[in-house]
């Protein structure tokens with residue numbers, strides 16, 4: 074039985090389980106390689122985010138899926154079907170553009186009906202589905218308006234409705250909330266999430282906002298310089314970053330470059346460039362191999378502060394307090410170690426440290442609270 | 449600046465045959481004007497030329513503007529520069545060049561040679577106005593249409609063309625006025641009894657200003673003014689609705 078399951082798996086993977094597959098996709102613009110060999114499988118019904126700094130090739134990746142660009146090499150598949158040579162207007166995907174790209178000469182209602190009219194749906198069907206989409210994005214009372222008469226948030230909703238009304242296999246969203254102010258963005262995040270849950274459609278969202286990606290996505294692909302650094306759930310990405318870039322880009326972290334000196338009892342002792350000795354418990358993914366150069370990442374909230382020397386000497390370093398910043402619920406400390414390294418430490422506000430600026434103190438963290446990453 | 453026009457309008461209502469003296473209000477000259485068959489024949493020629501030239505320019509000018517904006521091809525910069533040249537170089541240069549061109553190919557002068565020469569500058573005007581509008585449009589509009597299932601042709605007809613329509617119309621009105629006004633290029637390329645309104649006026653004025661010409665000028669100025677205003681209004685309305 075397990076044997077048949079094994080045999081069936083590859084077939085199932087290519088045919089039904091994935092809505093979007095990218096296979097070694099490259100994109101070159103005038104000699105500049107913008108997308109460098111991306112491999113990606115996006116599951117059916119998933120809220121998938123592509124996260125990365127501006128200019129790393131996220132939009133280009135999305136446009137390759139939509140069909141506005143053809144890959145220079147590699148292949149894009151949608152529902153297991155190769156999309157090479159299939160033009161944008163024959164792909165079962167709909168895009169929410171970063172700039173919305175609403176049709177200014179058409180009313181909200183006509184904007185949403187556009188796709189259905191092109192597909193020659195019946196009048197009754199169009200009426201029904203446009204009405205339904207308007208309700209879905211709470212824009213019923215604006216049906217007769219023109220795009221120029223709407224606020225940014227309202228335009229965003231129309232753009233969303235215009236895509237959803239066609240019941241695509243995949244909805245592509247390019248920084249959908251990028252142009253909205255903070256409060257509206259939070260509201261729309263909740264609505265996007267609700268829409269996704271209710272409709273069960275696959276969402277592929279591009280964003281440079283890590284918080285947005287972490288809070289909305291089932292899985293995230295972190296992109297850097299045209300390459301994928303890591304794919305995983307928000308939890309995996311945050312707690313177990315696999316590269317220094319991911320550790321640094323997602324949340325805040327302290328990074329130390331160093332070499333592995335000794336390995337004892339499944340622990341690594343890393344000697345940093347400035348002479349600190351840090352004890353790290355290697356993660357599963359690195360357990361087999363032992364890289365020469367590593368980067369140790371310690372999250373600010375995992376570091377403890379104390380005025381007295383703590384009893385355990387593991388990962389304990391002396392330093393002095395440089396700067397204190399109150400963030401309301403948390404306090405942010407900047408500490409300079411004797412070695413010259415500067416660390417950020419984040420503590421809940423209740424454990425207020427009675428330390429003057431420049432006063433000496435000790436910082437420490439458990440060997441399980443830091444990660445060793447291959448440099 | 450508008451003083452001569454006001455004086456002109458004032459004298460067109462003068463009952464006297466001579467411009468210098470005022471003999472009371474009269475619509476006499478307008479009456480004479482509207483019964484003048486030569487003027488009407490000239491007006492017909494002018495309208496035919498303007499409508500043909502503008503019609504051709506509307507289609508070609510729009511396609512040219514869209515083509516220049518959307519497609520990359522070799523020598524594009526040069527072509528763009530060359531296509532707007534008729535706006536800058538003096539009419540007399542266009543007139544002479546066209547005449548020389550026509551003569552060297554031994555093409556007989558006719559009403560159609562005037563049309564062809566008018567297309568030269570009408571095309572440039574339409575293309576400029578449409579290009580301006582095009583560069584203000586969201587560059588992803590056509591992609592949005594394709595994304596929703598429209599073929600490239602449908603995207604052009606159902607999205608790009610309607611979005612550009614105010615600019616096309618206002619460019620055409622502008623070109624129409626310029627074509628109706630043109631004297632120089634028409635007189636160089638006219639042949640076979642073709643006679644445009646400005647040419648008719650010019651030939652009459654040479655033998656002295658008559659009051660019916662005053663009246664005609666007032667009518668022409670009013671008509672041009674209304675068209676120019678209409679063009680501007682359409683462009684403004686289009687911008688208003690589309691300023692997303």
Ligand SMILES: Nc1ncnc2c1ncn2[C@@H]1O[C@H](COP(=O)(O)OP(=O)(O)O)[C@@H](O)[C@H]1O
Nearest residue numbers: 102103107125126127128129130131132133134
């Ligand atoms: N059509 C294009 N022609 C040339 N270069 C492009 C084109 N589209 C994108 N690029 C370049 O590709 C890089 C990545 O762009 P993009 O995918 O938009 O990044 P992101 O969306 O992550 O900010 C940028 O350096 C950009 O200049």
Ligand SMILES: [Mg+2]
Nearest residue numbers: 128131132248
């Ligand atoms: Mg982008």
